[in-house]
Amino acid sequence: MCNLKEIQIVDATLRDGGLVNDFYFEDELVKALYRTNRLTGVDYMEFGYKASKKMFDPAQNGKWKYCDDEEIRKVTEAAKASWECGPDGEGKGGHGSDAAGNDWPKIAVMADVGRCDYQEDIRPKAESPIDMIRVATYLDTIPGAVEMIEDAATKGYEVSCNVMAISKSDEYDLKGSLETLAKTPASVLYVVDSYGALYPDHAKRVVDTYLEVAAKYGKKVGMHAHNNLQLAFSNTILAKKLGATWLDGTYDSMGRGAGNCAMELLLSYLEREGFEKYHVTPALPFLDDYMEKLKAKGIVWGYDLQYLLTGRLNQHPRAAIKFTKEGRRDHEAFYHEIREGNIGK
Amino acid sequence: MCNLKEIQIVDATLRDGGLVNDFYFEDELVKALYRTNRLTGVDYMEFGYKASKKMFDPAQNGKWKYCDDEEIRKVTEAAKASWECGPDGEGKGGHGSDAAGNDWPKIAVMADVGRCDYQEDIRPKAESPIDMIRVATYLDTIPGAVEMIEDAATKGYEVSCNVMAISKSDEYDLKGSLETLAKTPASVLYVVDSYGALYPDHAKRVVDTYLEVAAKYGKKVGMHAHNNLQLAFSNTILAKKLGATWLDGTYDSMGRGAGNCAMELLLSYLEREGFEKYHVTPALPFLDDYMEKLKAKGIVWGYDLQYLLTGRLNQHPRAAIKFTKEGRRDHEAFYHEIREGNIGK
Numbered sequence: 214m215c216n217l218k219e220i221q222i223v224d225a226t227l228r229d230g231g232l233v234n235d236f237y238f239e240d241e242l243v244k245a246l247y248r249t250n251r252l253t254g255v256d257y258m259e260f261g262y263k264a265s266k267k268m269f270d271p272a273q274n275g276k277w278k279y280c281d282d283e284e285i286r287k288v289t290e291a292a293k294a295s296w297e298c299g300p301d302g303e304g305k306g307g308h309g310s311d312a313a314g315n316d317w318p319k320i321a322v323m324a325d326v327g328r329c330d331y332q333e334d335i336r337p338k339a340e341s342p343i344d345m346i347r348v349a350t351y352l353d354t355i356p357g358a359v360e361m362i363e364d365a366a367t368k369g370y371e372v373s374c375n376v377m378a379i380s381k382s383d384e385y386d387l388k389g390s391l392e393t394l395a396k397t398p399a400s401v402l403y404v405v406d407s408y409g410a411l412y413p414d415h416a417k418r419v420v421d422t423y424l425e426v427a428a429k430y431g432k433k434v435g436m437h438a439h440n441n442l443q444l445a446f447s448n449t450i451l452a453k454k455l456g457a458t459w460l461d462g463t464y465d466s467m468g469r470g471a472g473n474c475a476m477e478l479l480l481s482y483l484e485r486e487g488f489e490k491y492h493v494t495p496a497l498p499f500l501d502d503y504m505e506k507l508k509a510k511g512i513v514w515g516y517d518l519q520y521l522l523t524g525r526l527n528q529h530p531r532a533a534i535k536f537t538k539e540g541r542r543d544h545e546a547f548y549h550e551i552r553e554g555n556i557g558k
Numbered sequence: 559m560c561n562l563k564e565i566q567i568v569d570a571t572l573r574d575g576g577l578v579n580d581f582y583f584e585d586e587l588v589k590a591l592y593r594t595n596r597l598t599g600v601d602y603m604e605f606g607y608k609a610s611k612k613m614f615d616p617a618q619n620g621k622w623k624y625c626d627d628e629e630i631r632k633v634t635e636a637a638k639a640s641w642e643c644g645p646d647g648e649g650k651g652g653h654g655s656d657a658a659g660n661d662w663p664k665i666a667v668m669a670d671v672g673r674c675d676y677q678e679d680i681r682p683k684a685e686s687p688i689d690m691i692r693v694a695t696y697l698d699t700i701p702g703a704v705e706m707i708e709d710a711a712t713k714g715y716e717v718s719c720n721v722m723a724i725s726k727s728d729e730y731d732l733k734g735s736l737e738t739l740a741k742t743p744a745s746v747l748y749v750v751d752s753y754g755a756l757y758p759d760h761a762k763r764v765v766d767t768y769l770e771v772a773a774k775y776g777k778k779v780g781m782h783a784h785n786n787l788q789l790a791f792s793n794t795i796l797a798k799k800l801g802a803t804w805l806d807g808t809y810d811s812m813g814r815g816a817g818n819c820a821m822e823l824l825l826s827y828l829e830r831e832g833f834e835k836y837h838v839t840p841a842l843p844f845l846d847d848y849m850e851k852l853k854a855k856g857i858v859w860g861y862d863l864q865y866l867l868t869g870r871l872n873q874h875p876r877a878a879i880k881f882t883k884e885g886r887r888d889h890e891a892f893y894h895e896i897r898e899g900n901i902g903k
Binding site: 412413440442443444445446447450451465475477478481482484485493494497498500501505518521525542543544545548 | 791850890
């Protein structure tokens with residue numbers, strides 16, 4: 214069993230949720246989320262990506278696709294100021310601690326191999342509000358990930374490596390890749406079930422493979438789940454039970470396609486397990502006030518039948534996302550289309 | 559490991575879903591569902607309740623709350639006739655077998671202790687199209703359940719006993735009650751997580767208690783889950799892995815409150831596990847043509863934050879159902895209300 218204090222909860226709402234609304238979150242939401250994460254006890258808040266402005270036009274994306282240091286500073290400092298003395302504080306704030314003694318969450322951003330200018334855009338830690346760089350990679354871009362991990366660590370950051378599309382990995386190849394990553398300065402190796410395709414038995418095999426390598430090199434293991442098979446929460450608590458200590462969630466499951474492990478489910482569960490740091494109650498007004506509004510604007514995410522079908526076939530959800538955007542409901546024809554597509558791969 | 563052939567899938571859409579729309583299902587839907595269940599390989603289709611017409615006014619409820627033999631016969635015979643020669647058959651039908659060799663699902667109904675006139679309303683099996691009586695009981699009405707089980711078995715039916723609100727049971731009491739039930743002619747003892755409050759560790763303890771008693775008396779164990787914590791599917795496949803062989807699902811999760819284990823998730827899973835009998839594809843047109851229409855009519859069910867909160871507190875979902883009907887979205891106030899209510903119990 215892992216030490217209670219070792220658990221680290223990461224809120225990926227802006228980052229994975231940003232894939233749904235092109236990262237156009239209003240500052241008020243971001244400030245409220247930062248504040249909420251302090252109250253709920255979340256340990257890290259991922260603000261978005263460090264994407265290349267050369268590759269991805271800033272006129273086409275909200276600022277959280279780039280996560281400039283000054284943008285992060287602007288909202289976090291405003292949130293801190295209102296906590297200390299503003300009307301939002303409501304006496305819960307004060308000098309940097311609340312009733313539960315939680316501090317502000319640490320700040321994380323994600324950087325994709327091949328999609329960022331990390332040498333320039335990631336400044337030395339001493340100049341930045343960011344605490345952790347999460348390097349996202351596929352198994353076939355590991356050499357690029359190693360370079361980025363080393364760069365970020367040299368600059369003074371905590372680093373994780375998040376291996377995407379893990380449900381497609383061959384067990385033997387995976388072990389070799391994890392050995393390579395475990396020799397880098399990354400302190401956390403993440404299972405990323407991008408396709409939401411891991412059934413519990415498969416999830417267990419993958420997490421156990423990670424844990425074996427991680428134990429050898431003194432690394433931690435993380436879980437980032439998607440909800441195509443309504444197993445995101447279940448797989449996250451399964452991973453925790455097996456020994457993973459870094460757990461991702463998003464409020465109202467906001468994230469690409471079927472979305473993620475709901476933070477509110479995770480917080481409730483941790484409360485019940487006796488973790489005194491975590492609280493679901495402060496999440497409720499955030500969900501009602503902010504996430505409801507996003508949905509009311511017509512932003513769509515979350516479990517639906519088409520995501521079950523891509524998950525069942527262990528495919529990227531892009532066809533299901535397109536089907537959703539087109540407002541189609543002919544699932545039998547869709548299933549036929551994606552099965553045919555699958556055969557060719 | 560259990561024998562593959564021992565698995566029995568029960569479709570509870572009309573029965574648990576009927577709790578959402580007061581059992582007003584159109585005959586066309588019921589016929590399409592019966593046909594769909596044959597194509598997907600579902601073993602039993604639960605048509606509804608055998609409720610007392612003296613206690614529950616037939617003017618206030620659809621016919622599937624009562625499941626008169628002749629009503630069941632009417633739709634099943636119409637479905638069979640169209641399979642054999644009608645336009646719906648489309649060559650898939652023929653003489654009682656399809657490509658997968660599946661037969662028509664057996665017919666089940668539920669009878670609640672204290673809410674039915676079973677002596678009169680349940681006719682001898684020889685006169686009825688019903689195959690199985692599912693006796694639903696709370697732990698404190700076991701003596702009444704025993705009488706009903708014996709009555710149904712004497713009349714020639716297969717019988718299961720479905721113990722509701724199991725998440726509230728004390729382990730020691732539960733064992734004693736299961737011993738009592740195991741001495742009756744009921745062949746299946748069901749875990750019914752009415753509150754959707756079982757986390758996997760709790761679900762495992764309960765299912766293991768059932769399995770221990772069942773093994774001693776040669777009984778089978780069933781799982782009927784609710785989705786308050788997004789664990790209905792996960793708990794169902796967990797129960798199967800532990801040794802439960804009777805698994806309930808409903809199409810599109812239709813059922814009280816947060817709904818049930820989605821049949822389409824269960825069918826996909828069983829396909830993947832190599833069960834040649836089960837198929838998800840025939841479920842897709844039924845979901846698109848019929849379940850979508852129910853939703854379009856404004857009938858509401860399924861996971862939502864208020865169900866998480868009653869599940870987390872291990873409470874009956876009635877407060878969450880009321881909250882949903884009232885269109886409230888003030889979850890923090892709601893959580894406060896139900897926590898206060900909880901303290902008094």
